[in-house]
Amino acid sequence: MRHNSxxxxxxENSAANYDxxxxxxxxxxxxxxxxxxxxxxxxxxxxxxxxxxSNAPIYRWFPDGELNVCFNAIDRHVANGRGDQAAIIYxxxxxxxVRSITYAELLDExxxxxxxxxxxxxxxxxxxxxxxxxxxxxxxxxxACARLGAIHSVVFGGFAPNELxxxxxxxxxxAVISTSCGVEKSRVLEYKPMLDEAVEIAANKPxxxxxxxxxxxxxxxxxxxxxYAELLDQTPEGIDPVTVKATDELYVLYTSGTTGKPKGIVRDSxxxxxxxxxxxxxxxxxxxxxxxxxxxxxxxVVGHTYIxxxxxxxxxxxxxxxxxxxxxxxxGAFFRAIEQHKVNVHFTAPTAMRVVRKEDPNGELMKKYDxxxxxxEFLAGERLDPDTYEWTTKILAxxxxxxxPVVDNWWQTETGxxxxxxxxxxxxxxxxxxxxxxxxxxxxxxxxxxxxxxxxAGEEGLIVIKLPLPPGTMATVWGDDERxxxxxxxxxxxxxxTGDSGYLDEDGYVFVMxxxxxxxxxxxxxxxxGIIEAVVASHxxxxxxAVIGVHDDVKGQIPRALVVLGDSxxxxxxxxxxxxxxxxxxxxxxxxxxxxxxxxxxxxPKTRSxxxxxxxxxxxxxxxxxxxxxxxIEDRSVLDDLGAVLSRS
Ligand code: COA
Ligand code: AMP
Numbered sequence: 267m268r269h270n271s272x273x274x275x276x277x278e279n280s281a282a283n284y285d286x287x288x289x290x291x292x293x294x295x296x297x298x299x300x301x302x303x304x305x306x307x308x309x310x311x312x313x314x315x316x317x318x319x320s321n322a323p324i325y326r327w328f329p330d331g332e333l334n335v336c337f338n339a340i341d342r343h344v345a346n347g348r349g350d351q352a353a354i355i356y357x358x359x360x361x362x363x364v365r366s367i368t369y370a371e372l373l374d375e376x377x378x379x380x381x382x383x384x385x386x387x388x389x390x391x392x393x394x395x396x397x398x399x400x401x402x403x404x405x406x407x408x409x410a411c412a413r414l415g416a417i418h419s420v421v422f423g424g425f426a427p428n429e430l431x432x433x434x435x436x437x438x439x440x441a442v443i444s445t446s447c448g449v450e451k452s453r454v455l456e457y458k459p460m461l462d463e464a465v466e467i468a469a470n471k472p473x474x475x476x477x478x479x480x481x482x483x484x485x486x487x488x489x490x491x492x493x494y495a496e497l498l499d500q501t502p503e504g505i506d507p508v509t510v511k512a513t514d515e516l517y518v519l520y521t522s523g524t525t526g527k528p529k530g531i532v533r534d535s536x537x538x539x540x541x542x543x544x545x546x547x548x549x550x551x552x553x554x555x556x557x558x559x560x561x562x563x564x565x566x567v568v569g570h571t572y573i574x575x576x577x578x579x580x581x582x583x584x585x586x587x588x589x590x591x592x593x594x595x596x597x598g599a600f601f602r603a604i605e606q607h608k609v610n611v612h613f614t615a616p617t618a619m620r621v622v623r624k625e626d627p628n629g630e631l632m633k634k635y636d637x638x639x640x641x642x643e644f645l646a647g648e649r650l651d652p653d654t655y656e657w658t659t660k661i662l663a664x665x666x667x668x669x670x671p672v673v674d675n676w677w678q679t680e681t682g683x684x685x686x687x688x689x690x691x692x693x694x695x696x697x698x699x700x701x702x703x704x705x706x707x708x709x710x711x712x713x714x715x716x717x718x719x720x721x722x723a724g725e726e727g728l729i730v731i732k733l734p735l736p737p738g739t740m741a742t743v744w745g746d747d748e749r750x751x752x753x754x755x756x757x758x759x760x761x762x763x764t765g766d767s768g769y770l771d772e773d774g775y776v777f778v779m780x781x782x783x784x785x786x787x788x789x790x791x792x793x794x795x796g797i798i799e800a801v802v803a804s805h806x807x808x809x810x811x812a813v814i815g816v817h818d819d820v821k822g823q824i825p826r827a828l829v830v831l832g833d834s835x836x837x838x839x840x841x842x843x844x845x846x847x848x849x850x851x852x853x854x855x856x857x858x859x860x861x862x863x864x865x866x867x868x869x870x871p872k873t874r875s876x877x878x879x880x881x882x883x884x885x886x887x888x889x890x891x892x893x894x895x896x897x898x899i900e901d902r903s904v905l906d907d908l909g910a911v912l913s914r915s
Contacts, residue, residue, distance in 0.1 A: 283692040283693050284689055284692040284693035284695075284704070284707075285693075287548070287692060287707045288707055291707055291708060295316065295317070295708075296315070296316045296317065297316075298316075299316040299317070299327070299328075299540070299708075299736075299737060300313065300314075300315075300316050302540055302544050303316070303328055303331065303536070303540045306539075306540055306543035306544055306579070306580075307333060307338055307536070307539050307540055307543060307579075308333070308337070308338055308342050309331055309332060309333045309536075310332040310333055310334070310509045311330065311331060311332035311333075312331065313328035313329070313330055313331030313512060313536065314330055315328070315329055315330055316328060316737075317734055319734065322733070322734075323733055323751065323755040323760070324741075324742060324747060324750065324751070324755075325733065325734035325735070326513045326534070326741070327512060327513070327534060327536060327537030327540070327737040328512035328513070328536040328537060328540070328737070329511075329512065329513055330512075331511070331512035331536045332509050332510065332511055332512065333509070333510065333512060333535065333536055333539065334412070334413065334415070334507035334508060334509055334510060335412045335510075335516055335535050335538075335539050335575070335579075336376065336380075336409045336410075336412040336413035336507050337413075337507040338539055338543075338579055339409060339412070339574075339575060339578035339579050340353065340369055340372055340373045340376060340409065340578060341373060341507065343369045343554075343578075343581050344369050344370050344373050346581075348369050348554070348555075348581055349368060349369050349370035349373075350368050350369075350370065351368060351369055351555065351581070351583065352366040352367065352368055352369075352583045353367055353368060353369040353371075353372045353578060353583065353584065354366075354367045354372060354402055354405055354583070354584050354585075354586050355367075355557075355583060355584070355585045355586065355607050356401070356402045356586050356588070357585055357586070357587050357588070357589070357603050357606070357607065358400075358401075358449075358587070358588035358589060359588070359589040359594040359595065359599055360449040360450070360451070360588055360589050360594055361449055361480075361481075361482060361588065364606070365402070367402055372405075372406070372409070373504070374504065375406050375498065376406050376409045376410050376413060376504075377410075377413065377504025377505055377506075378498055378501045378502070378503070378504045378505075379406055379407070379410040379494075379497070379498060379501070380409075380410035380411075380413040380414050380504070380505045381501050381503060381504055381505035382497040382498065382500070382501040383410055383411075383414060383416070383441065383476075384414055384505055385501070386441070386473075386474060386492070387440065387473065388411075388414055388416050388440050388441055389414065389415075389416070390414060390415030390416065390508055390510065390514075391415065391416070391417065391514070391515075392414075392416045392417070392439070392440040392441075393416070393417045393418075393419060393437040393438060393439040393440065393518070394407070394411050394416050394417070394418050394419070394439050394440065394441050394442070394443060395418075395419050395420075395421060395430075395433060395434055395437060395439040395441075395442045395443070395472070396408060396411075396418055396419070396420040396421070396442075396443045396444075396564075397420075397421045397423065397430055397442060397443070397444045397445075397457065397460075397461060397464075398420070398423065398443065398444060398445050398448075398457075398478070398564070399423045399445065399447075399448035399449070399455075399457075399563075399588060400563060400564060400586055400587065400588040401445065401478065401480070401586075401588060402586060403443075403445070403478045403494060404420070404564045405564065405573070405574055405586060407443040407476075408420065408517070408564070408570075408574055409574070409578075411517075412516060412535075413505065413507050413508065414505070414508050415508040415509075415510040415514060416440075417437075417515045417516065417517060417518060418516075418517045418518075419433060419437045419439065419517060419518040419519065419520070419530070420517070420519065420564055420565050420569075420570070421433050421520070421565060422563060422565025422566060422791075422858065423448050423455070423457070423563070423565060424565075424791075424856050424857050424858030425565075425855070425856040425858060426460070426852070426853055426854055426855055426856035426857075427460045427461075427463035427464040427467060428464070428467060428853075428854050428855070429528075429854075429855060429856060430460065430461070430464035431463075431464040431465075431467035431468040432520075432527070432528060433520050433528070433530075434464060434465065434468040434470060434472065435468050435469055435470050436520075436527075436528075436530055436744060436745070437470075437518055437530065437744065438470040439470075439472050440472060440473050440474075441472050441473060441474050441475065441476065442461065442465070442472045442475045442476075443475070443476045443478075443494075444457050444458070444461045444475060444476070444477055444478070445457050445477060445478040445479075445480060446458055446477060446478065446479045446480050446482075446483050446484050446485040447480050447482055447483040447485070449480075449482055449588065451590055451593045451594060452593075454482050454483050456483060456485065457485075458477065458485035458486075461475065462488075472490075473490070474490045474491070474492060475490060475491050475492070476491075476492045476493075476494050476497060477491050477492070477493060477494060478494040478495075479493060479494070479495065510535050511535070511536075512534065512535055512536020512537065513534050513535070513536065513741070514534065514535050515532050515533065515534060515535070515741070516533050516534060516535045516538055516539075517532075517533050517570065518530040518531065518532055518533075518744045519531050519533065519567055519570060519679055521567075521678075521679035521680070521792055522785055522792050522793055522794035522797065523753065523785075523794065528797075529743050529744075529749065529753070530743060530744030530745070530746075531567075531679050531680050531740045531743065531744075532740060532741045532742050532743065532744050533570075533682055533738075533740065533741065534741045536737075537737030537738050537739075537741075538575070538682055538737070538738045539575070539579055540737050540738065541682065541683050541708075541736060541737040541738025541739075542571055542575045542576035542579050542580075542682075542683060542738060543576065543579040543580050545571075545576060545683045545684070545706070545738075546576050546577070546579075546580035546582060546691075547580070547691045548689050548691045548692050548706070548707065549675070549683075549684060549687050549689050549690065549691065549706055550611050550642070550644065550690060550691065551611070551641060551642065551690035551691035552577075552580060552582050552610060552611055552691075553580075553582075554580060554581030554582065555581065555582070555583075556582050556583070556610045556611070557582065557583040557584075557585065557607055557608055557609050557610050557611075557639070558572065558577045558582050558583070558584055558585070558609070558610065558611045558612075558613065559584075559585035559587065559600075559603060559604060559607065559609040559611070559612045559613070560572040560573045560577075560584070560585070560612075560613040560614070561587050561591065561600060561612070561613065561614040561618060562613070562614065562615070562647070562790075566647075566679075566790075566791070567677070567678070567679040567682065568613070568615075568646060568647060570682075571682060571683055572584075572613055573586055576683070583607075585603060585607050585609060587603060590621075591614065591618040591619075591621050591622050592621045592622060592624075592625050596625070596626075596631055597621070597622045597625040597626035597631050597632075598626070598631030598632055598634060598635065600612065600614070600618075600622070601631065601632045601634075601635040601637060601665070602635055604635065604637055604639065604640055605635040605636045605637060605639075608639040609639055609640060610639055610640065610641050610642075611640075611641060611642050611643075611644060612640060612642075612643050612644070613643075613644040613645075613646070614644075614645060615645060615646065615647035615648060615789070615790030616645045616647070616648055616649070616650045616651065616654050616655075616674075616790070616822065617647070617648065617789045617790050617820060617821055617822050618790070619645065619654050619657070619658050620654055620819065620820050620822075621820055623654070623657055623661075624819075624820060628661075629661035629664060629665055632661060632662075632665045633664065633665045635665075637662075637665055637666045637670075638666065640662075640666065640670055641670070641690075642670060642671045642672075642673055642690055643658060643662060643670055643671070643672045643673065644673045644675055644687075645658070645672060645673065645674055645675070646674070646675045646676065646677060646684065646790075647787065647790030647791075648787040648790050648822045648823075649778060649779070649780070649787075649822070650672075650674035650700075650702070651700075652699035652700045655672055655674065655697075655699045655700070656699060658672045659672045659697075671688060671690065671694065671697060672697070673687055673688045673690065673697075673703070674687075674688075674697075674701065674702040674703070675687035675688075675702055675703075676702040676766075676776065676778045678764065678765075678766075679740075679792070680739065680740045680754070681709075681735070681738070681739045681740070682738040682739055682740070683706070683738050683739075684702075684706055685705060685706060685709045685711065685731065685764075685776075686702040686703055686704060686705050686706060686709070686711065686776045686778075687702060687703055687704075687706055688703040688704070689703075689704070689706060689707070692707075695775075698771075698775055700777055701771070701775040701776060701777045702776055702777075702778060703775055703776070704774055704775060704776065705774075705776065706736075707736070708735075708736025708737070709731055709735070709736060710731060710732035711729060711730075711731055711770070711776055712729075712730050712731070712732060712761070712770075713725070713726075713727040713728065713729060713730075713768065713769055713770055714727050714728050714730055714758065714761075715727050715728070716728065718757075718758045718759075721769075723769070723770055723771055723772050724769055724770075724771060724772070725769055726767055726768060726769045726779060727767065727768075727769065728763065728764075728766075728767055728782060729764045729766045729767060729768050729776075729778065730757075730758055730761040730762060730763055730764065731761065731762045731764060732760065732761055732762075733755070733760050733761060733762060735762055739762075740754075765781055765782055765783050765785065766778050766779075766780070766781055766782065767779050767780055767781070767782050768780075784796045784880075786815030786823045786825060787815075787822050787823055788815075788818075788821050788822065788823055788824055788825065788858075788859070788860050789820075789821040789822065789860065790822070791858050793825065793855075793858075793859055795813040795814060795815055795825055795880075796813075797855065798813045798825050798827070798851055798855065798859060798861060799811055799812065799813040799827070801850055801851050801854045801855060802827050802829060802847055802850070802851065802864075804850075805843070805846060805847055805850060806832075806834070806835075807831050807832060807834070807835035807838050807843045807846075808829050808830070808831065808832065808835075808843075808847075809830045809831060809832035809833075809835075810829070810830040810870055811827055811828065811829045811830070812827070812828045812870050812878045812880055812883065813825050813826065813827045813828075814826055814828075814880050814883050814884040814887065815884065816863075816884060816887040816888055817887075817888045821860060824860055824861075824862070824863065825859060825860070825861050825863070826863040826864075826865075826887065827847065827861075827863065827864045827865070828864075828865050828867050828870060828883065828908070828911070828912075829843075829847065829864055829865070829866050829867065830866075830867060830868065830869060830870060831843065831866060840866045843866070844864045844866070847864050848861060848862055848864065865911050865914075867907075867908055867911055868904075868907065869901075869904040869907070869908075870904065870908075871883065871899060871900075871901070871904045871905035871908060872899070872900045872901075872904075873896055873898040873899060873900060874898050874899075874900045875898070876900075879895070879896065879899065879905065881894065882894060882895055882896075882905065883908065883912055886908070886909060886912040886913060887912040887913065889913065
């Protein structure tokens with residue numbers, strides 16, 4: 267891989283590196299990003315322009331560049347002598363499997379599977395939905411799509427058929443790639459019935475599905491189902507990568523918005539490839555040949571970027587882990603894998619560290635393993651509370667005898683890579699508990715009040731990012747530029763609205779405190795309370811409902827419903843209604859919602875204009891000392907009556 271002069275300086279890691287890069291971007295962003303594009307990516311047609319602002323506020327990166335992302339992630343490494351290096355290490359404690367897949371082997375399987383898809387009619391621009399657990403075939407499916415210029419949309423396995431159907435309908439895929447089953451801690455989860463149900467519900471039926479049959483459970487195939495292994499057997503020859511424009515879509519990944527319909531976040535090809543590859547040495551301090559273990563899921567953005575694309579684009583080995591932090595078999599699982607695969611950077615969500623801590627408060631299991639390869643622990647997906655930060659830092663220091671940086675990094679499905687982090691490959695800043703450190707190069711983070719006026723350091727406000735966002739960030743909402751603009755770009759001229767609130771301190775450190783909308787984070791998974799509320803309200807016995815995200819010691823937040831029963835429900839047993847509501851949310855949204863907490867109440871507090879006081883209820887439930895009660899409250903006694911219910915933990 268070629269490196270420009272700036273990349274060579276990163277190993278020195280002097281305090282000036284970060285400032286130098288930020289200054290270079292401020293002075294000449296075109297030049298800086300074109301240089302990164304050239305040094306990190308092999309282009310079919312090298313871009314001559316970095317950012318196209320002709321359609322502002324929607325920007326396009328590397329408008330005249332042409333490439334293939336799969337070629338950059340696999341082929342070129344094989345051509346450059348990395349064929350025998352592990353590209354993916356599949357580590358599956360739930361099936362007792364560890365399997366290493368070299369770059370050469372990955373090339374063989376991806377290119378043959380891409381040909382098989384192509385033979386079945388999948389071409390550039392077609393959509394392919396992928397509904398799979400953490401198995402190597404999920405990575406193969408994503409990369410095979412990228413090879414053909416087809417647009418993949420991965421749906422997390424913990425979502426129910428209905429949510430899968432919504433995504434199938436929105437993308438209208440030519441094919442769905444799935445599997446016979448997933449293996450969760452205590453059960454084998456059949457995927458095929460869920461897939462069939464989703465296809466049944468969806469108006470846009472795929473032309474065919476491909477099923478990976480797993481030994482843990484094989485399923486029956488229908489007329490339009492193809493067997494993955496058979497397809498590969500019938501396809502001895504691979505297919506060449508298809509050239510796409512840098513601005514062509516690589517994938518669509520859905521995330522919760524504030525309205526009922528999830529938003530399809532569109533990622534381009536060139537900008538994402540550049541940003542992903544750029545972030546590996548700069549943010550993570552990783553070089554080709556290193557090993558990264560990101561314990562997330564390919565269904566989330568962290569999995570897209572740091573299990574699949576960024577490590578492979580950078581010639582790094584990626585550990586694909588099908589297991590949990592605890593229970594597979596114990597709280598030492600991550601650390602066993604770090605020792606076994608000589609992992610240099612481990613990445614997970616704070617909630618995972620909290621469950622490890624709960625089971626193994628002194629890190630005894632962790633300390634059994636040789637963690638000498640580990641250079642950093644990255645945590646993202648939700649706020650890293652200072653307590654978890656301190657504990658993780660202390661235990662890792664005890665386990666390794668070294669000071670392992672625990673790097674809180676803040677980002678969103680929309681941004682594709684971290685907005686803020688401690689950029690270890692540039693400058694290792696002193697860490698501050700509660701802060702995700704500094705904006706990564708290219709992100710200009712500011713804090714404003716609701717009127718758009720900048721607020722002073724130390725004061726909380728809305729977090730916004732100056733446009734254009736750097737490469738790798740969302741291109742638009744799938745099929746809906748208007749929604750992109752109205753949801754993110756319209757609030758403040760020239761800025762992207764993150765939906766998070768927080769503050770900057772005197773040293774420019776960013777502190778992200780929480781969302782300003784109804785999005786909650788449950789075990790690092792992003793959910794909308796509005797969507798859960800709509801499902802609860804659809805139950806015939808329910809007259810009114812409010813769903814709020816309340817604090818949970820392990821999962822960070824969990825959803826909690828307060829429900830007023832209707833007159834027709836007089837005879838209904840409240841406990842039966844509660845059970846039905848829990849089951850309904852699981853059926854409609856999926857187990858990932860972790861929805862278990864329902865209270866039947868006699869009324870909900872509202873303003874005189876009828877707005878339910880969700881924020882006030884959440885503050886009371888979380889035991890905040892001074893919950894904000896608006897002066898426009900309609901009937902204070904309703905809130906007082908609720909107080910006892912809400913503060914019951
Ligand atoms: N497929 C199907 N079901 C799934 C699933 C998947 N891929 N992932 C989770 N589920 C199910 C779980 O089995 C559980 O079902 P249950 O109610 O029958 O027990 C439910 O969804 C809730 O899952 P989760 O909230 O993940 O709880 P958990 O107890 O299984 O695990 C953690 C808790 C903290 C261990 C786990 O969430 C975790 O490791 N999170 C951190 C890593 C991560 O994925 N972060 C994402 C962003 S970086
Ligand atoms: P997702 O799109 O699923 O990645 O979720 C993005 C949201 O998760 C952000 O808007 C934040 O609210 C939250 N989030 C992610 N990482 C962090 C972090 N390091 N600190 C605080 N909040 C975070």
